[in-house]
Structure formats: structure tokens, C-alpha cells
Amino acid sequence: MGSRVGVRLLLILVLLLAAVQVAFRPLAIVGRAPVGQPLQLRMNLGLDLQGGSLLVLEGQDTPAARATPEAVDAAMRVIERRVDQLGVVEPTIQRQGANRILIELPGIADPQRAIALIGKTALLEFVDTGTTQLPEGATWSADGRTVTLPEGAVAPSAPGARPPARTIALEKKVVLTGAELETAQAGFDQQTAQPIVNFRLRSGGARVFEEFTAANVGRYLTIVLDNEVISSPVIRDRIPGGQGQISGGFRTIEEARDLAVLLRGGALPIPVQVVENRTVGPQLGRDSIEASLRASWIALAAVGLFMLLFYGLSGVLADLALALYVLMVLAVLSGLGATLTLPGIAGLVLSVGMAVDANVIIFEKLKEELRAGKSLRMAVGAGWNRAIQTIVDSNVTTLIATAVLFLLGSGPIRGFAVTLSIGVLVSMFTAIVVTRALVDGAAAVGLGPQVARVAGRASR
């Protein structure tokens, strides 16, 4: 028996070391030699802990195009290009259902800029407005027949005495769209030092551009983004080579850069709307990690102390099993690549409380067997066998609840379900196998009486 206990304890030690290695990677294999590195918990953190944005976009039907899954996929590719330009590390972009796109942007510094960039249709149009110059901010109606002028803008020069109308009839005659753009760069105008966007058209577009400008010198070519006028320059000369610039409308170089990003990524084939946005600033994420870590330590300490006070040496053994339990849960989470969220940490802490439950059940059954007059060895065997059934049963209910939460919950709640269920499963293992080995081990080294004393305590 003694040697078998020894083997079991050794196996548990191996398990402990493996858990530490998986969760904290103290050893990395560089080349062929193992290299020590500082202990650090290897865990994916959810957006609520590291800060970042979760966005759900919904494709909108327009008279021109319906939000079919194909159109949404095409929009997704455009959004991928835009997100790449934002420099987000490990973004997630996936389609959700028929017409939604789920975007996760971890650790993003300026979520509002990202949302503005991602959600913009960014349909650039060069519109022939003939002799009419439109002010910046004027907007075309969706059907492209009328233009609404911005507040405070002067109406286009009308010689008559009629008061300027807020909405004027003007058909949108599109010469070219942003689809013809080859590239776009932000820069500064050499004369005015204003921010501008330089663009170059593909050869087909360049030809159209050249022909149009040649035929319309002295008239206006209005540049429109998502039906809103950016600028309405006069054509001074024929423009060959497909090179041009968009000026006006940019207050800062960043605005010009954002437009360049959008133009390079292309327009969305269908407009999208942000239907869900959950953003956690980096500061709150850090605070949450700090606070929940502190809470976890306090919880562990409180539970450990309770077991020690109530069950004496057996409690210490249970505490050891509990420590191994925590390491193993972390290892399993890390090994599975699970994402730790704030409710996930709460689930972990909750599972610590529940993990003790298995030990309590075992100790109470052990107590009864000892009181019934069995020897320690017999009592341990009988107590465990009776306890296993109860432990499995009592955990099934929690597992049912977590399974439902996992299947139907989203994001953080799913994290809660994952940690709680893994916690419950691991706790069964540590209580049934590890605590047993520790109790047997203690008995083998002559601590039997101390373990048996559990029966004398708290008798009612």
C-alpha cells in the first residue's frame, strides 16, 4: 500500500509541474535547450479585461442592393482591409447569421475612430454638377434627385430675388466612383499647406476622367462621399494621367488620412449599421484585472483558512488539493486557449467555493465511517466510495446550467460558463483522486491519528 501511495503522490507531483508549465510557461524551448523565463500566466484575456471593442454591424437593404449573405461577405472583406489599416493586433471578424458582422478589436486606443472608419460606406463619387457649385456638407437624397444644403450655407448664386431654397432639385450624374481608384494617400497641399488626399485612378477610370475634364473645363466636378459633398472644385484644365487630389473638408491631417484609408479599402457594397457596440476602455480593463485578482486571492485565503480551522490536518490536505486545483484549472484554460473574462473570473472563484464542497462531502462521510468504528483505512475506502456518487450527482446540476449558458450565452457570460464548468470537472478530480492520495499518504507516514481526529470535531 505504502509504495502505491508513493507512486500516486509522485504522479500528482508530475501533474502539478505539468500544470505550472502549461499555465505559466516557466520553461521555453529555445532551439533545443530549455530556457527559463519569468513566470507569467498565459491566458487570452477577454475584451472586458484588456479593453477593446466588440461591434456588431448589420447590413442594410438599399433600393440598389439587398443585404444578401454574399453582399455581407463582400462588405466583410472591405472591413478586414480597413481594420488591418487600423493596426489592431489580432482582430476577429466573422459573419453572424445572414446579415451581421461581428468584429472584435482588442486593445484599441480610440474605439470611436475605429467605429467611424469601419461603419462608413465610403462610397466616393465624382459628380457632374454642371454650372452648380455645391457647398461642403450638402447632402444628396437617397434617390439622387435633390440636394439639401447645410445650415447657414449660401445657396448657389441665383440672380433672381427669390430666397435661397434649403432643398434644390439637382440630379446626381455620377462620372466615376471610388471603385476606379487605384490608390489614395494623405498629404499636404504644397501651396496652401492644407491637408489633402492624393489619388490615382486605374487606367480605365483615368481615361474617363481625362475625357470628362477636357469636355467640361470651367464647370464643376463635385466630389461626394456617402452622398455628402466634400468639395466642389471647378475644372480648370484637362487632367491627364488619372492623378488628382481632394482638398477641402479636412480640418486635420488625420481626417485626410482616414479618408485615404477608406478609399484604399474600397467602398462597402451595402451600407452597414452598428447595432451593438460594447467598448471597455483600457483603464477599466486594468482596474478589473487588478480588482478581480485581489478578490481571487482573498477568496482563496478565506476558503483555505476555513478548511484549516474546521478540519485540521485534513483541511490542510484539502487546501493542498485546492492549490493544485487552481493550478490545474488555469492550465486547462490556458491549454484550451479559452478566453478569460470578468464573469469568468467570478466563475473561477465560485468554483473554488464549490471545489471545497467535494472535500467537505468526503470528510463528512469519512467522519461517519470512523464513528461507526471502522479503522482509518477501511473508513477512507468506504467514505470515498459513498462520497463519489454524491459528488458526481451534485455537480451534474451545475454542469447542466453551464451547458445552457455556454450554448446560448455570449462573450463574457460564455466565459463564466467555461470557467465554472471546467472548475467543476477539475474539482471532482482533485477531490476524488488528489485528496484521497494525500490522506492515504498522510496515513502512510504515521499521521493517521491526526486525520482520524476529524471525527472528533464538531460532533453534533
Added chain:
Amino acid sequence: MTPRVWDIIGRRGWGYALSALVILPGVAALIYYSASGQGALNWGVDFTGGSYFQIRTERPATTGQVRAVVNRFATGQSTIQRSEQDIFIRTRPLAPQAREGLLAALRSEFGTVAILREDEVGPKIGQELRNVAILAVVIGLALQVVYISFRFKGLRYALAADAALLHDLLVVLGIFAITRKEVNSAFVAVLLTVVGYSINDTIVVFDRIRENLALRTREAFDRLVNRSLLEALVRSINTSLTTILAIAAVFFFGGVTIRDFAFGLLVGIFVGTYSSIFNASALLVDWTLWADRRAGRARAAQDVETGGATPAPVPAGAGPLPGEGGGRRRRSRRR
């Protein structure tokens, strides 16, 4: 054992009364708030759709000052709350311009405004999340009920456990109605966890009852249940104590973001333990005694010979396979 036995079952009326004392105000609050149009529970943006901001301002701001600013941009009812340093704003869905305007106005009033957290849920998504939440609770509950029925192979145990479960859910809902704490997606996790925990606790007690019944002592059912309760009591209390200790640490030290979640778990685990000690077994006893009396009357009318042979009624629904007729058969075999 010790001469003085704690008689929980004997005083089960107190257990019921205490439960009623907690549940009735909660139910009253649910009805009152529902009737007054504020919503039975304080639904968060997850379920109603809307915008939620957690901000930290440079200059101190009272909820009244913030409300004045918010009301300029948000239509309908908004909720403003604050903790030591943060302000929480909940509004109906805000158009992008209104959002920009609100933040600009807050900045001009209170200096730099750091947005710690922002949730924006479209009305459609809110409705979907609500449906999913209801579905989750219904499926979770149904599965648990199926599990109990399967586990106890008998209606009586299953229904007693379900009643205790319903009790726990009512308490948690009621307390959230009274305290007006926000009910969001995380609350679904609270409910289901409480359900799992409550049943777990009840099962351990019922298990003990059946274990003792299998020993076939000639004990009265209510005495036997009381003894089983006491035997399982240390475990019940110790387990919920450790769990409550752990979750209390999250409640007190885990930060504002998770406080309501931890609060729900705390309440739920506490009542889950309470109901499995004071209600579930008590219901089982009441039902069994009632069924026994009825069976006894029927038997006395039918068959006077085997009638009052046992002074203390041995429970009818007591065996591992309780059933209306089964108990009687087994009993006659036992003699």
C-alpha cells in the same frame, strides 16, 4: 448522540413563514413596479436596447448636474448613477449625433471625460438578447426538472425540489425588484447558477433521506427526515459558507463592474441553502404525511385488520422507488 436534537422539521412552519416574509415583499415589488410602468425589474440596455456609459470626469459632477446635461440629448427616461469616482449613464438608444453632442456637452461642463465603458445595444438586438435570455432560463429550468425527476424516480421528491427551486428564483427576482439593481445578460447566468446550486444542495439532503430510508429503521418519516437534515447539515452549511466566502470576496473586492453579479450569486446561494434545509424537506414531509393520512383513511375503511398496527406511520412514499401503491406493498413485506 447529543441529547438535545435540533428539531427543524418540527418547526417547519417557521421556515415557511420566513420564506413568505422574504418572498411576499419581492412579489409585491414586482407587481408594484410593473403596474407603475417602470418595469417589474430594472432592465438594462441588454434587454431594452439603449446606450450605457461609465465615465470618469475631471471635475466632480453630481447625478443631478449630469442628468440635466443628459436630458438635453436623450429622449425618454434616463438613469444616472454614481459610485465613488465613476458616473453611470443609461439612456434610450442615442443617434450618433446625439451621442457626440452629449459627450461634448459633458466635456464642456465637467472637463475631460474618460469613457471607461460604453455599451450600445440596438433595440432589435435588445429584443433578441431578451428572447435568448428567456430561452436560456426556460431550457435550463426544464433540464434541471428533468434531471431531478430522473434522479429521484419519483414525483414527490422532484416536485418538492422544484418548489424549493421556485422559491429561490422568486427570492432572487424579488430582491432585484426591490433593490432596483440592473437586470442584464449576466443576470441570466446568476439565475441558472443559483438553480444549479439550489438543486445540488437539495439533492444532497434528499440523498441522505433515501440512504436512511434504505436502512429501514422504524422511525417516523418526519423524525427520519429531521435526522437526515441534521446529518447533512454540516455539509450544507460548510459548503455554502465556503462558496459565500469566495463570492463575498468578489462582491467586496472585485470592483464595481462585477458587484451586482456577485450580489445576485450571494443572495441565490444563501437562499438555495436555506430552502434546501428549511423548505424542500419540509414540503416532502408535509406531502408524505398528508398522503399517508389519506392512504390510512382509505385503508381503514377497506381493511380494518392490518389497520393501526404501527403507532407511528411509516411513510408511504419512502422507499427508493416511491409511488402511490409501491410504498404499501413494500411496507407489508417489511413486517
